[in-house]
Amino acid sequence: MKNARLFYLLIVALAMMALVACGGAATTPEPEVAEAVATEAPAEEAEAPADEAEAPADAASGKVGIVLPTRDEPRWVQDETRFREALEAAGYEVEILFSQGDSARERSNVEDLITQGVQVLIITPHDGTAAAAAAEAARDAGVSVISYDRLIRDTDAVNYYVTFDSIAVGAQQAQFLVDNAEGEGNPLYLYAGAASDNNAFIFFEGAWGVLQPKIADGTFRIINSDEAVALQDKAELSREEMAGIIGQVTTNWDFNTAKNLAEANLTSATAEDKGDVFILAPNDGTARAIADVFATDTDVTSFLVTGQDAEQASVQYIIDGRQSMTVFKDVRTLVDDAIAAATALLAGDAPNATGAYNNGVIDVPAIQSPVVTVTQDNLVEALIDSGYYSADDFTGLE
Numbered sequence: 135m136k137n138a139r140l141f142y143l144l145i146v147a148l149a150m151m152a153l154v155a156c157g158g159a160a161t162t163p164e165p166e167v168a169e170a171v172a173t174e175a176p177a178e179e180a181e182a183p184a185d186e187a188e189a190p191a192d193a194a195s196g197k198v199g200i201v202l203p204t205r206d207e208p209r210w211v212q213d214e215t216r217f218r219e220a221l222e223a224a225g226y227e228v229e230i231l232f233s234q235g236d237s238a239r240e241r242s243n244v245e246d247l248i249t250q251g252v253q254v255l256i257i258t259p260h261d262g263t264a265a266a267a268a269a270e271a272a273r274d275a276g277v278s279v280i281s282y283d284r285l286i287r288d289t290d291a292v293n294y295y296v297t298f299d300s301i302a303v304g305a306q307q308a309q310f311l312v313d314n315a316e317g318e319g320n321p322l323y324l325y326a327g328a329a330s331d332n333n334a335f336i337f338f339e340g341a342w343g344v345l346q347p348k349i350a351d352g353t354f355r356i357i358n359s360d361e362a363v364a365l366q367d368k369a370e371l372s373r374e375e376m377a378g379i380i381g382q383v384t385t386n387w388d389f390n391t392a393k394n395l396a397e398a399n400l401t402s403a404t405a406e407d408k409g410d411v412f413i414l415a416p417n418d419g420t421a422r423a424i425a426d427v428f429a430t431d432t433d434v435t436s437f438l439v440t441g442q443d444a445e446q447a448s449v450q451y452i453i454d455g456r457q458s459m460t461v462f463k464d465v466r467t468l469v470d471d472a473i474a475a476a477t478a479l480l481a482g483d484a485p486n487a488t489g490a491y492n493n494g495v496i497d498v499p500a501i502q503s504p505v506v507t508v509t510q511d512n513l514v515e516a517l518i519d520s521g522y523y524s525a526d527d528f529t530g531l532e
């Protein structure tokens with residue numbers, strides 16, 4: 135956590151400098167970022183602004199390869215679409231391959247792209263540690279590696295990390311539950327992402343930081359994880375402790391796993407553990423699967439369920455009152471950041487970085503984007519007025 139504080143201090147310091155420069159007032163700082171450290175920003179980095187998504191004429195000849203984890207989740211199809219639009223507009227040749235939740239396929243996708251002569255690889259690993267070998271193969275072939283959204287762990291073969299503020303994702307999910315809970319002993323069901331994804335830990339860490347004090351003071355009662363119950367008085371958990379909890383409540387980022395786990399949890403819960411329930415669901419796909427299960431249990435009087443990604447199907451669920459919130463991660467920003475980094479790397483420059491994430495071996499220079507809580511109240515403003523979706527994509531919008 136010492137490293138996280140350093141990163142946090144750096145962000146705050148940079149924000150203050152920017153505010154001083156603009157004559158503005160300081161705002162509430164964001165929560166800490168897990169396993170991140172401060173890095174000195176070398177002079178040349180300052181000259182490569184993050185919003186430089188437009189490729190300069192000479193760099194636009196580069197070939198960029200992209201490997202995404204699966205086509206089975208709308209989240210990654212969104213990324214594919216936004217990448218294609220932005221890279222083609224910037225004049226790059228682009229090849230996008232999907233690994234379909236299989237590290238061996240991911241590796242052969244990377245080999246394929248190396249053979250095709252890509253100079254930059256943008257990759258979201260299926261399994262953060264298993265992807266180290268693929269990153270090393272790319273590095274050995276002279277290809278620069280950008281870790282996209284998920285961090286590749288345990289290797290020095292990663293040049294750069296483009297991400298959202300994943301601590302804030304978990305914190306916003308938890309805050310929504312806290313803000314809507316009254317009284318004591320409210321039943322809380324915890325669900326998490328895949329343990330092979332570093333983000334699952336960061337999301338959980340962010341959520342735990344907000345939920346734990348409200349579990350300790352009796353507002354919530356954890357129903358479905360005795361590992362979490364055993365740790366409920368600890369404000370900060372080690373990675374191993376989180377792994378213990380995640381092992382019990384993982385959805386593996388898979389709809390069926392989420393559905394089966396929710397069914398099993400409700401089967402073993404008593405009527406007293408139901409009533410008005412609160413559900414921490416890690417993302418939209420699993421939220422819909424879990425919500426559908428809770429909706430059919432007659433002992434569940436009401437439930438609130440979180441999500442993330444603002445997937446179209448979940449936005450419709452929110453409009454229909456079947457999912458309570460999502461955390462909007464504007465993929466357009468992430469794509470622009472990745473393209474700016476690719477442009478810098480193709481030009482032989484260091485991409486702009488605002489900090490770094492430790493991946494177990496090195497501090498990977500990183501840039502991270504903010505996220506926004508979306509409920510029925512701000513859905514139109516956040517997702518329609520911003521041009522992310524069109525009103526025609528939904529029914530029942532006023």
Ligand code: BGC
Nearest residue numbers: 209283284331333387417443
């Ligand atoms: C991403 C989420 C996504 C999840 C499952 C995470 O690493 O950050 O946006 O929902 O993986 O694919």
